[in-house]
Amino acid sequence: MGSRWQGGDPRVGYDESWYYATAKGLVQHPQLTESIDADVCIVGAGYTGLSAAIELAEQGFKVVVLESHRVGAGASGRNGGVLGMGQRKDQDELEAMLGLDVAKQMWQVACDANELVRDRIKRYEIDCDLTDGELHVAHRARYVDDLRRYNDHLAEHYGYTDRRHVSREEVRAMLGVDSFYGGALDFRSAHIHPLNLALGLARAAKTLGVQIFEQSAVLDYQNPATDQVLAKTAVGEVRAKYLVLACNGYLGKLDRQAGKYQMPINNFILATEPLDTTRAQQLNRDNVAVVDTRFVVNYFHNSPDHRLIFGGGENYSPFFPRDIKGFVRQHMLEVYPQLADVKIDYAWGGTLAITMRRMPSFGRSGANVYWAQGYSGHGIAMANMGGKLIAEAIAGQASRFDLFANIRHIPFPGGRWLRWPGLVAGMLYYSLLDKF
Ligand SMILES: Cc1cc2nc3c(=O)[nH]c(=O)nc-3n(C[C@H](O)[C@H](O)[C@H](O)COP(=O)(O)OP(=O)(O)OC[C@H]3O[C@@H](n4cnc5c(N)ncnc54)[C@H](O)[C@@H]3O)c2cc1C
Numbered sequence: 001m002g003s004r005w006q007g008g009d010p011r012v013g014y015d016e017s018w019y020y021a022t023a024k025g026l027v028q029h030p031q032l033t034e035s036i037d038a039d040v041c042i043v044g045a046g047y048t049g050l051s052a053a054i055e056l057a058e059q060g061f062k063v064v065v066l067e068s069h070r071v072g073a074g075a076s077g078r079n080g081g082v083l084g085m086g087q088r089k090d091q092d093e094l095e096a097m098l099g100l101d102v103a104k105q106m107w108q109v110a111c112d113a114n115e116l117v118r119d120r121i122k123r124y125e126i127d128c129d130l131t132d133g134e135l136h137v138a139h140r141a142r143y144v145d146d147l148r149r150y151n152d153h154l155a156e157h158y159g160y161t162d163r164r165h166v167s168r169e170e171v172r173a174m175l176g177v178d179s180f181y182g183g184a185l186d187f188r189s190a191h192i193h194p195l196n197l198a199l200g201l202a203r204a205a206k207t208l209g210v211q212i213f214e215q216s217a218v219l220d221y222q223n224p225a226t227d228q229v230l231a232k233t234a235v236g237e238v239r240a241k242y243l244v245l246a247c248n249g250y251l252g253k254l255d256r257q258a259g260k261y262q263m264p265i266n267n268f269i270l271a272t273e274p275l276d277t278t279r280a281q282q283l284n285r286d287n288v289a290v291v292d293t294r295f296v297v298n299y300f301h302n303s304p305d306h307r308l309i310f311g312g313g314e315n316y317s318p319f320f321p322r323d324i325k326g327f328v329r330q331h332m333l334e335v336y337p338q339l340a341d342v343k344i345d346y347a348w349g350g351t352l353a354i355t356m357r358r359m360p361s362f363g364r365s366g367a368n369v370y371w372a373q374g375y376s377g378h379g380i381a382m383a384n385m386g387g388k389l390i391a392e393a394i395a396g397q398a399s400r401f402d403l404f405a406n407i408r409h410i411p412f413p414g415g416r417w418l419r420w421p422g423l424v425a426g427m428l429y430y431s432l433l434d435k436f
Contacts, residue, residue, distance in 0.1 A: 007266040007320050008351045010073035010250050017078055017348040018271035018307065019195035024127055025203060029071065032213040032236035038064040040394060041231045041240035043218045043254070046076035047379065048372050049246030050201040051387025054120075057208035059395055064238050065210060066231065068217035072198030074250050075379065078350035080269060080299045080311040082134060082289045083117055083190040085163075086110045088358050088378035092153055097357070098407070100157075105403055107158055113385035114188055117197070120384070126200030129304055133288035134189030137171055137180040143293045144168075144182040151184055162187045175290065176282040179335060191289035191301045194380065218254060221369075229368055242394050245371035246387065248379070249351035255371065260411040261361040262353035262374040266320055269311040270328040271303065271346040272339065280306035283336060297377075298331055308332070308339070320349040352377055356410040360386060363405050370394065372404075 006012050014020065040056050042049045045067035053063045067073070087094060087110050094103035121130055138144045147165070154160040166174070166183040202212060213236075221231045221243055229243040245255055249264040275283070280302050284290065291299045298312040312331025321327040324347040333340060355361050355374035360382055362372045370393060372386030379386075386404075393401035 007315075007318055007349060008250055008252070008264050010069035013320065013348045013350070014070060014073040014077065016346065017195070017269070018303065018309065018346040019077060019193060021346065022193070022196075022303075023199060024196050025199050029067070029202075029212040029214040032066060032216040032233050032238070035237045035239070036064065036211075038062045038211075038238055038240045040064070040242045040244060041066065041229065041238040042244040042246055043231065044068075044074065044246035044248070044250070045071040045198070045202060045212060045214070046074045046246060046248060047198065047201065047383035048248065048387045048390075049244065050076075050198065050205055051384045052244050052246060052390045053205040053210045053212075053387070054201065054208060055388050055391030056394065057205060057210045059391070061394070063205075063210045064240070065205070065212045066216045066218050066233060066238065067212065067214050068250065070214050071202040071212065072195045075248060075350045075352045076198040076383065077195035078269070078348055079194045079352075079380065080267075080289075081191045081194045081301065081309070081380070082291060082299055083114065083130075083192055083380045084134060084291075084378055085114055085186050085189045085381075087382070088360075088376045090150060091158065092150070094359075102403065104158070109385060109400060109403065110381065113381035116388060117192075117381055117384050120201065120204070121192075121197070124200055124204040126197060126204075128196035128200060129193040130190055131192075131287055131289075131301070132187060132190045133286060134186045134191070135166065135171070135174065135183050135288045135290045136186065137175075137183040137290060137292050139180060139292045139294055141181040147182065147184040147293075174285045174288070176285075177336060177338075180292070185288070189289060192380070197380075221254075223366060223368075227368065241368060243369045244387075244390055245369065245373070247371075248373045248375070248383070249353040251353070251373065255365060255369070257365045258361070258363060258371040258373060261363070261409045262355055263316075263412050264351045264353055265314055265316050266349050266351050267311065267314040267377070268321070268324050268328045268347065268349045269309065270325060270332065270344050272308045272310070273343040273345050275306045275308065275342065277306055280308070283308060283339075292335075298335055300332075300335070307345070308336070308342075310335075324349055352379065356412065357407065359407050359409075360404055361407075361409050362386065362389065362401055370401075374409075
């Protein structure tokens with residue numbers, strides 16, 4: 001067992017969240033203890049891995065999923081629950097980076113990704129508290145025009161009209177605080193219970209015949225033949241035609257090629273005690289997902305039992321803070337000073353993977369090992385899509401996978417955590433700017 005405070009270890013903190021306390025259909029899957037064959041072996045039971053498993057099983061592939069700890073033990077079972085629209089990078093930035101044509105294709109994939117999650121929730125009857133609406137709020141006056149210009153840009157160039165400007169007065173009416181200068185409300189974004197989504201996807205995969213093994217960390221893999229991969233756990237192994245690495249921030253040293261393009265960082269969330277209905281409504285009248293414009297974003301919404309679920313604060317070391325409640329609470333009080341008397345019932349951390357360009361990193365090691373990772377904090381929709389695009393590629397339709405695999409990513413120099421002191425210093429510098 002890793003240290004009690006170690007990030008990047010799926011065993012640490014998974015059962016400390018409000019999500020775990022309210023998980024629906026938490027079942028234990030067996031450990032892999034023998035040698036088995038499959039068409040595709042998937043490493044990691046988060047959204048990427050489970051999504052790939054569902055798509056491949058639907059197409060008739062024999063699929064095995066190997067998970068180090070438990071289904072949803074990684075970021076997929078711990079995140080802020082914001083089912084966003086678009087890519088992590090805004091479209092105008094993507095246009096500058098990759099050209100209008102590619103940017104438009106990526107926008108379409110993002111729309112499809114949002115739809116994919118909604119479809120699966122409906123089709124597999126996943127009870128994960130899907131609640132529509134995301135309010136993006138400007139924590140400085142100078143960002144209000146940026147938000148408004150972006151609404152106009154999406155309407156004009158993408159025909160996207162499900163996003164509108166929200167005045168400072170309206171934000172005040174919606175959130176009961178005067179700390180934001182205005183915002184943008186997106187009706188296609190939403191919030192969800194992330195662990196229940198992961199558990200629901202696992203249930204769907206099982207009904208399609210996917211074998212899921214927990215407590216089955218892949219320690220190493222080899223290519224004994226060009227069309228064969230052998231993935232080894234401590235007490236078992238899977239021989240398959242294809243291997244999918246769906247490990248994201250928990251990849252460790254399993255694949256150096258994939259590891260070069262992502263850096264793990266930790267992010268933290270709390271859940272307050274249940275508030276009375278009136279007080280909860282004062283904090284978030286329409287119970288939309290709220291995300292602010294800080295570099296280290298604050299994000300929050302209410303749970304069905306009227307708790308405030310508040311994410312804020314991150315770190316760039318292998319360790320979680322010892323007092324996560326206190327760490328996140330200070331961010332919560334900056335937004336909602338009136339909650340000083342409220343008890344914090346749960347606090348937890350999770351590890352996600354970022355890339356230098358803040359776009360996901362998709363790739364192949366050789367002809368039959370695929371990965372999708374580095375969603376940079378925007379992975380609920382895009383990790384589901386990442387898994388689907390790997391499945392498409394394995395089934396012979398690689399064009400959408402290659403759209404992302406062709407992004408020229410900049411490798412991170414240095415070790416895995418604190419990869420590059422200059423980079424970490426840069427992130428700390430930008431997070432300091434949030435204060436001004
Ligand atoms: C605190 C936090 C808040 C976030 N908030 C949001 C948000 O509001 N909206 C949003 O869109 N995104 C958010 N994200 C990001 C989002 O959660 C991730 O992008 C997404 O869950 C990635 O899914 P994944 O399946 O690729 O990775 P994960 O869910 O991390 O799954 C990887 C899995 O691989 C397993 N694994 C790793 N190595 C091995 C191995 N060797 N053998 C077997 N198994 C292995 C791990 O145990 C883990 O279960 C947040 C992330 C965090 C941590």
